[in-house]
Amino acid sequence: MGIFKILGLILFLIISYIAFVVVVPPLNLPKNIPTIPFYVIFLPVIFPIDQTELYDLYIRESMEKYGAVKIFFGSRWNILVSRSEYLSQIFKDEDTFAKSGNQKKIPYSAIAAYTGDNVISAHGKVWRDYRNAITKGLQHFDDAPISKNAKLFCNKIKERVQNGQVSVHMGPLSQRLALDNISQVALGFDFATLKHEKNALHELLIHIKKQIFHPFFLTFPFLDLLPIPSRRKTFRDIARFRGLLVKRVQDQLINNYKFEQTTFAASDLIRAHNKGTIDYKQLSDNIVIILVAGHENPQLLFNTSLYLLAKYSSEWQERLRQEVKNVTDPKALADLPLLNAFLFETVRMYPPLNTIINRCTTKVCKLGMDIVIPKNVYVGYNNFGTSHDAKNWGPTANDFEPDRWGSDIETIRKNWRLAKNRCVVTAFHGGRRACLGEKLALTEMRITLAEMLNQLKWSLDPEWEEKFTPAGPLCPLNLMLRFKENVAK
Numbered sequence: 001m002g003i004f005k006i007l008g009l010i011l012f013l014i015i016s017y018i019a020f021v022v023v024v025p026p027l028n029l030p031k032n033i034p035t036i037p038f039y040v041i042f043l044p045v046i047f048p049i050d051q052t053e054l055y056d057l058y059i060r061e062s063m064e065k066y067g068a069v070k071i072f073f074g075s076r077w078n079i080l081v082s083r084s085e086y087l088s089q090i091f092k093d094e095d096t097f098a099k100s101g102n103q104k105k106i107p108y109s110a111i112a113a114y115t116g117d118n119v120i121s122a123h124g125k126v127w128r129d130y131r132n133a134i135t136k137g138l139q140h141f142d143d144a145p146i147s148k149n150a151k152l153f154c155n156k157i158k159e160r161v162q163n164g165q166v167s168v169h170m171g172p173l174s175q176r177l178a179l180d181n182i183s184q185v186a187l188g189f190d191f192a193t194l195k196h197e198k199n200a201l202h203e204l205l206i207h208i209k210k211q212i213f214h215p216f217f218l219t220f221p222f223l224d225l226l227p228i229p230s231r232r233k234t235f236r237d238i239a240r241f242r243g244l245l246v247k248r249v250q251d252q253l254i255n256n257y258k259f260e261q262t263t264f265a266a267s268d269l270i271r272a273h274n275k276g277t278i279d280y281k282q283l284s285d286n287i288v289i290i291l292v293a294g295h296e297n298p299q300l301l302f303n304t305s306l307y308l309l310a311k312y313s314s315e316w317q318e319r320l321r322q323e324v325k326n327v328t329d330p331k332a333l334a335d336l337p338l339l340n341a342f343l344f345e346t347v348r349m350y351p352p353l354n355t356i357i358n359r360c361t362t363k364v365c366k367l368g369m370d371i372v373i374p375k376n377v378y379v380g381y382n383n384f385g386t387s388h389d390a391k392n393w394g395p396t397a398n399d400f401e402p403d404r405w406g407s408d409i410e411t412i413r414k415n416w417r418l419a420k421n422r423c424v425v426t427a428f429h430g431g432r433r434a435c436l437g438e439k440l441a442l443t444e445m446r447i448t449l450a451e452m453l454n455q456l457k458w459s460l461d462p463e464w465e466e467k468f469t470p471a472g473p474l475c476p477l478n479l480m481l482r483f484k485e486n487v488a489k
């Protein structure tokens with residue numbers, strides 16, 4: 001056999017192997033749940049379809065019938081769950097469905113280099129050490145910077161309106177707001193992107209995020225193992241960003257010992273580092289994750305809230321405007337029925353983190369009564385599926401109806417707690433691993449939306465195509481809004 005024939009045969013075998021691994025789930029995965037065809041996950045790359053449409057067309061029926069499906073994602077076959085009973089089991093049985101984030105799943109990838117080993121993805125004692133360090137700072141915080149930033153944010157929009165800008169692209173502006181909020185509330189320094197249009201750290205962040213969340217490398221992370229020059233540069237840029245970020249915290253809190261007198265989450269992390277509970281890399285990883293989770297997730301929810309208030313402007317924007325107009329104490333916003341029902345419904349309709357696959361089975365186990373899952377299988381959850389399932393939410397599951405939460409604040413709060421406890425809204429996870437930033441994120445929403453409702457009126461730009469993101473975080477895609485000043489204050 002000639003050399004070309006041998007090479008051809010080897011190539012054929014490699015391609016067949018890859019095709020077999022991608023096209024067909026491993027034979028040991030449970031047979032009694034459906035398989036979503038492997039190509040489904042690639043459709044948004046080829047066609048203009050968003051993830052809510054993708055879910056409705058290709059996943060919903062199987063998911064609602066069986067509560068779990070097999071799905072190809074991140075170079076492997078996973079089990080994706082949306083039935084509340086299964087979620088409740090996964091959230092409770094931490095030891096069997098152990099957290100296994102990117103640092104374990106794809107340690108060689110750019111995304112793992114970015115966020116490292118942190119409180120969201122760690123497991124066991126390491127996780128407890130991280131969580132103990134940051135809980136207090138994220139639960140008890142000063143909301144004054146949020147109010148100040150909300151005013152700066154409104155001024156930025158007004159400037160654009162006064163300069164004749166017809167519509168505003170909300171993504172970049174809301175990222176500035178979210179970065180300034182989390183850096184001032186939890187990390188003890190000011191990112192200052194609202195004050196300074198040009199901001200080197202912000203520009204570097206935008207640049208590396210584009211590289212990290214490149215759909216191709218996210219789908220095939222093993223490509224990060226190859227010596228591709230542009231990807232090597234991405235790794236260097238990530239290291240530079242992390243170094244600069246930690247230096248900002250260091251200059252602001254460590255070098256002048258300010259961490260000793262402050263209660264920022266970052267101050268507690270520094271104390272844990274000084275006591276030897278965590279090492280320098282763990283300190284850096286957790287500073288990075290506070291910035292990442294602490295700005296991206298509220299930014300998504302904020303954009304979705306603005307979108308829904310624009311879409312239902314005559315009803316919801318006006319009702320909320322009336323409700324907030326005489327409230328002067330930001331803390332009192334937490335007691336307003338309409339504002340809170342609106343926010344809970346927004347989270348239900350469009351959970352900012354839609355699909356999360358970061359748990360790995362530590363042994364052969366049973367999900368529910370009869371889905372047998374082998375060891376070392378990644379299991380994730382689909383928040384959109386859970387909160388749009390008629391079994392959980394009745395025939396109006398797909399409709400935006402804030403009134404479903406109740407009409408007085410006690411009932412609304414009770415229903416929110418119940419929805420989380422019953423795992424029919426899992427947007428903030430639940431149980432021991434529940435999101436530590438829920439209170440902070442909702443405070444940001446209330447304060448900023450109230451400020452905006454008082455100062456501005458907005459509508460959807462008629463040119464904007466009403467679509468959500470194709471994959472990953474869920475929010476309106478490239479949202480464009482038109483603003484005018486609220487003169488009848």
Ligand code: HEM
Pocket residue numbers: 119120121131138186289290291293294295297298301351352353356358426427428429432433434435436437438440441
């Ligand atoms: C709308 C905003 C937010 C949403 C929807 C959200 C959602 C979530 C979700 C789904 C998880 C669990 C992730 C998983 O299963 O692996 C989580 C965990 C976490 N979130 Fe958030 N989050 C938000 C805002 C924030 C903010 C502002 C912070 C502040 C830093 C934050 C900090 C955390 C932390 C520390 C955890 C890990 C908790 C643990 O495992 O012990 N989140 N969040």
